[in-house]
Amino acid sequence: MARLGVEAFRYAPLVLLVIAWELAVRYGVISPNFLPEFSAVAGTLWALTLSLELPENLGISMYRQAAGFSLAVVIGVALGIGMARVRAVELAFRPLVTLWYPVPVVALFPVLVLILKLGDQLQITVILLGSILPVILSAYNAARGVDHYLAWSALSMGTSPERLLWKIVLPAALPGILSGIRVTLALSFVLLVASEQLGALGGIGAFTLSAGENGFYTGMFAGILTIGLVGFVADRLYLALIRRLLSWRDEE
Amino acid sequence: MNAIAGSNAVKIRARGVTKRFAVRRRADVIAVDGVDLDVEENELLAIVGPSGCGKSTFLYMVGGFLEVSEGEILVDGRRVTGPGTDRGIVFQHFALFPWLTVRENILYGLRERKVAEAEREATTAELIALIGLRGFEDVYPKQLSGGMKQRVAIARTLAIDPEILLMDEPFGALDAQTRTVMQDELLRIWNQRKKTVLFVTHDVHEAVRLADRVVVMTARPGRIKAIIDAREAHAPDAANVRESPEIARKVNEIWEHLRDEVALAQRQEAVSSSGRGG
Numbered sequence: 001m002a003r004l005g006v007e008a009f010r011y012a013p014l015v016l017l018v019i020a021w022e023l024a025v026r027y028g029v030i031s032p033n034f035l036p037e038f039s040a041v042a043g044t045l046w047a048l049t050l051s052l053e054l055p056e057n058l059g060i061s062m063y064r065q066a067a068g069f070s071l072a073v074v075i076g077v078a079l080g081i082g083m084a085r086v087r088a089v090e091l092a093f094r095p096l097v098t099l100w101y102p103v104p105v106v107a108l109f110p111v112l113v114l115i116l117k118l119g120d121q122l123q124i125t126v127i128l129l130g131s132i133l134p135v136i137l138s139a140y141n142a143a144r145g146v147d148h149y150l151a152w153s154a155l156s157m158g159t160s161p162e163r164l165l166w167k168i169v170l171p172a173a174l175p176g177i178l179s180g181i182r183v184t185l186a187l188s189f190v191l192l193v194a195s196e197q198l199g200a201l202g203g204i205g206a207f208t209l210s211a212g213e214n215g216f217y218t219g220m221f222a223g224i225l226t227i228g229l230v231g232f233v234a235d236r237l238y239l240a241l242i243r244r245l246l247s248w249r250d251e252e
Numbered sequence: 253m254n255a256i257a258g259s260n261a262v263k264i265r266a267r268g269v270t271k272r273f274a275v276r277r278r279a280d281v282i283a284v285d286g287v288d289l290d291v292e293e294n295e296l297l298a299i300v301g302p303s304g305c306g307k308s309t310f311l312y313m314v315g316g317f318l319e320v321s322e323g324e325i326l327v328d329g330r331r332v333t334g335p336g337t338d339r340g341i342v343f344q345h346f347a348l349f350p351w352l353t354v355r356e357n358i359l360y361g362l363r364e365r366k367v368a369e370a371e372r373e374a375t376t377a378e379l380i381a382l383i384g385l386r387g388f389e390d391v392y393p394k395q396l397s398g399g400m401k402q403r404v405a406i407a408r409t410l411a412i413d414p415e416i417l418l419m420d421e422p423f424g425a426l427d428a429q430t431r432t433v434m435q436d437e438l439l440r441i442w443n444q445r446k447k448t449v450l451f452v453t454h455d456v457h458e459a460v461r462l463a464d465r466v467v468v469m470t471a472r473p474g475r476i477k478a479i480i481d482a483r484e485a486h487a488p489d490a491a492n493v494r495e496s497p498e499i500a501r502k503v504n505e506i507w508e509h510l511r512d513e514v515a516l517a518q519r520q521e522a523v524s525s526s527g528r529g530g
């Protein structure tokens with residue numbers, strides 16, 4: 001109960017912001033041409049939910065986000081740990097990673113459209129390419145930083161060098177990897193919306209864009225609110241997962 | 253100096269063992285320099301020496317974690333080429349797996365060696381009782397004191413029942429009472445299961461009380477300065493609890509050898525911290 005109170009208090013600034021928004025528009029501090037009242041946006045949100053327009057677009061978007069993000073995590077972790085542990089993998093991929101680092105993926109969008117055509121694969125690719133670096137780098141650094149005494153202990157207790165990766169390197173590197181994945185998670189939402197607004201068949205980003213272009217402002221803000229909320233909830237859930245997985249960690 | 257043992261079977265044989273570490277933009281550090289040493293089967297051998305003289309490095313080479321730069325180490329007549337379950341090690345800084353509970357840490361080696369579950373559980377329960385950590389089975393290492401961690405590290409190594417125990421200051425983090433209890437436990441286990449034990453300590457009294465022989469090392473580069481037989485100081489009727497006036501005499505004898513080396517090591521440290529050593 002007390003916990004709940006604390007949680008509620010933490011979100012108080014958000015509630016205040018919403019109230020300020022509502023009042024500012026209602027009393028003409030902000031013109032309704034820029035920003036519809038919160039209550040109007042909420043009403044549209046509800047209507048769009050009942051008409052399934054929002055849920056359907058959200059479903060399309062979440063599929064793309066989940067696919068792109070999962071691919072980034074799986075490939076990124078494998079690549080990062082591989083580079084840290086196997087000299088040949090490091091030699092092969094380090095130049096690629098270094099070159100990739102400063103490239104803004106969204107700038108490549110027109111090229112990707114030519115290659116991939118419109119469709120889920122386009123957004124999935126943009127998310128994968130644009131969000132994979134934090135996972136690669138954190139997995140690489142975490143796997144490099146594994147205390148060699150842990151590996152020595154395991155070897156002297158009968159773990160084979162091949163099994164070391166699963167038994168020692170992965171769990172020891174987990175905290176670093178998980179914090180890199182959090183950055184990737186946030187990036188994946190940004191890239192999702194950006195790429196859907198640049199060109200997509202459906203999805204919450206495309207919906208928001210066309211609502212705006214057609215002067216359907218409450219719908220546009222309802223879309224923005226939805227994607228913001230989903231991203232926020234995803235991050236909270238992810239944090240809770242980290243806390244569970246890393247309850248063993250010594251935090252200072 | 254009887255570095256080379258006589259009658260009993262030799263368990264560990266070191267010949268001309270040297271370890272050089274390459275250091276950036278400086279001359280190599282010679283950590284261990286030409287050590288010849290025979291450790292007999294079932295012997296309890298202590299190594300003492302000033303800080304930084306290469307004691308841990310020597311233990312790591314016997315463990316197979318570090319390669320020798322020169323010379324060779326034989327265990328049961330076979331050259332050491334890497335770590336093995338015949339040699340268990342307790343590290344100076346414990347190296348417990350932080351993501352495993354106390355119980356899981358102790359179980360680790362048993363699981364890796366595919367020991368049957370019933371036996372695994374029995375061994376683990378017995379060891380947890382031995383180290384006095386009942387009630388802490390499901391706690392993660394971060395919640396343990398230094399002394400408790402050290403005891404888990406000892407239990408984890410004992411669990412795999414290696415023929416050779418390598419221990420790097422195994423009781424260093426313990427308070428005086430627990431230390432005596434654990435020392436006596438080590439003697440009891442050693443008497444029961446007959447292991448060859450090579451342990452490093454800073455505590456000369458502990459070395460004399462526990463060990464058959466005590467190796468005194470020089471300041472870096474670590475060489476063997478003297479080997480002192482401590483058996484004659486142990487009361488013959490008391491296998492487990494070793495106290496006698498002889499012990500104090502042996503401690504003094506070892507200190508005579510150690511004093512200069514400790515002073516030298518301190519000078520080395522002063523020099524290298526002022527930026528010119530290496």
Ligand SMILES: Nc1ncnc2c1ncn2[C@@H]1O[C@H](COP(=O)(O)OP(=O)(O)OP(=O)(O)O)[C@@H](O)[C@H]1O
Pocket residue numbers: 273274275281282283301302303304305306307308309310344472
């Ligand atoms: N990986 C390494 N690279 C360079 N120098 C090293 C390395 N490991 C150890 N040394 C050096 O080798 C020397 C011996 O180190 P070692 O840890 O074996 O000493 P020690 O006798 O165990 O000391 P202590 O009693 O403080 O534990 C030290 O001078 C140390 O700085």
Ligand SMILES: [Mg+2]
Pocket residue numbers: 307308309344420
């Ligand atoms: Mg040491």
